Every structure is written in structure tokens, then in C-alpha cells.
Amino acid sequence: MRIDGSRTAFLAIDIQNDFCPGGALAVEGGDEIVPLVNELAATFGLCVATQDWHPAGHCSFASARPGGGPWPDHCVQGTRGAELHPALRQEPFRLILRKGFRPDLDSYSAFYENDRATPTGLDGYLRGLGASAVVIAGLALDYCVYYSALDAARLGYAVAVVSDATRAVGSPEGSVDAALADLRSRGVAIIDSLEVFR
Ligand code: VGL
Ligand code: ZN
Numbered sequence: 001m002r003i004d005g006s007r008t009a010f011l012a013i014d015i016q017n018d019f020c021p022g023g024a025l026a027v028e029g030g031d032e033i034v035p036l037v038n039e040l041a042a043t044f045g046l047c048v049a050t051q052d053w054h055p056a057g058h059c060s061f062a063s064a065r066p067g068g069g070p071w072p073d074h075c076v077q078g079t080r081g082a083e084l085h086p087a088l089r090q091e092p093f094r095l096i097l098r099k100g101f102r103p104d105l106d107s108y109s110a111f112y113e114n115d116r117a118t119p120t121g122l123d124g125y126l127r128g129l130g131a132s133a134v135v136i137a138g139l140a141l142d143y144c145v146y147y148s149a150l151d152a153a154r155l156g157y158a159v160a161v162v163s164d165a166t167r168a169v170g171s172p173e174g175s176v177d178a179a180l181a182d183l184r185s186r187g188v189a190i191i192d193s194l195e196v197f198r
Pocket of ligand 2: 060074075
């Protein structure tokens with residue numbers, strides 16, 4: 001994918017304490033991507049960060065209600081676990097978009113909630129600023145990064161996922177391979193950060 005700096009937005013997905021080691025829904029090595037994400041963000045003129053931002057008792061929490069789940073309580077609004085990782089430099093981010101705040105609806109994607117129909121507003125924001133391509137990094141590759149890339153492609157953006165600037169949940173078994181294969185089949189480029197910097 002050719003990266004045209006003036007038309008490409010960088011999206012840093014859910015780089016929050018709860019998705020890093022020691023957090024409530026820790027992704028193995030989640031914190032390791034932060035220095036690279038800082039470098040990536042510094043190379044783009046338009047950067048957006050997202051935060052998973054759930055009310056207590058959110059429908060995605062196994063604890064919340066019978067048949068709820070599948071996740072442990074995580075990224076509860078206003079808690080330390082919901083904060084962006086402290087080593088993530090916030091200066092480059094023009095917008096910090098919060099998602100998953102409706103008690104009865106989860107939102108893996110930065111563009112649409114999990115009903116696949118309720119917009120977060122990110123598409124309008126990016127279009128309003130003239131972006132036609134997105135480069136995506138963050139957590140987790142097989143959930144929020146995957147669904148964000150999927151929706152971006154569906155919305156007509158040129159999309160690249162920077163694989164070395166992501167880490168995955170890896171559950172259920174095969175989730176990463178399935179996500180990557182599906183993204184590739186939809187024209188999403190899976191790239192290495194070296195391809196962004198050169
Ligand atoms: C995520 C599970 C639940 C993610 C968010 O950011 O990938 N995964 N909520
Ligand atoms: Zn969540």
C-alpha cells in the first residue's frame with residue numbers, strides 16, 4: 001500500500017492499561033507495542049486513538065448478567081484500567097474516540113458498534129478531514145483492530161494493519177489466522193512498520 005501522508009490517518013486502537021500485562025483483559029505483550037506506536041504516530045499528520053469505555057455492568061462482561069460475557073470486567077469508565085497506557089504519547093492524537101459506552105451494545109470496531117449499524121462518528125470525522133486511507137495499530141489484533149480494519153475497508157478506505165504494532169488475544173484458537181485471512185481477502189494490507197517508515 002502506498003502511504004500518502006496527506007490523505008492517511010493513523011488509528012491507535014485501545015492501547016489501554018486493561019489490555020496490557022497486569023490489566024483486567026491483558027493481551028500478551030500488549031505494552032511492547034507502545035514505543036513503536038509512538039514512532040508511528042509521529043509520522044502521521046492525523047492521528048486518532050480509541051478507548052474501550054464501558055459502563056459498570058456492561059453487556060460484554062461475564063459478571064454482569066446471565067448469558068452475558070464473554071469478557072471479564074474491563075475498561076470501566078473512569079478507572080485506571082480504562083486509561084491509555086501511560087507510555088503512549090498523547091500529543092499526536094487529535095481525537096480520542098470512546099466506544100462501547102452503551103450498556104446493552106458492545107463496540108469492537110472504531111467505526112460501528114456491534115450491531116454493525118450504529119456509527120461512532122469516526123467515518124464522518126475522517127471524511128471531514130479529507131482522509132481516504134487508514135493505517136491501524138493497537139489492541140487487540142483479533143478483535144478491535146480486526147473489526148476496525150474490516151469496517152474501514154467496507155467504508156471504502158484503503159487500509160493497512162501494521163502487524164508488528166499489534167498484539168492479539170489469540171482466543172478462540174485460530175482467531176489470529178482467521179482475522180488475517182479475512183482481512184487479506186477484503187484487500188486490507190497487512191504490513192510491517194518498516195513499510196511505513198521508508
Ligand atoms: C477488545 C475485547 C473486549 C479489544 C475490547 O480492544 O480488542 N477486546 N473489548
Ligand atoms: Zn470491551
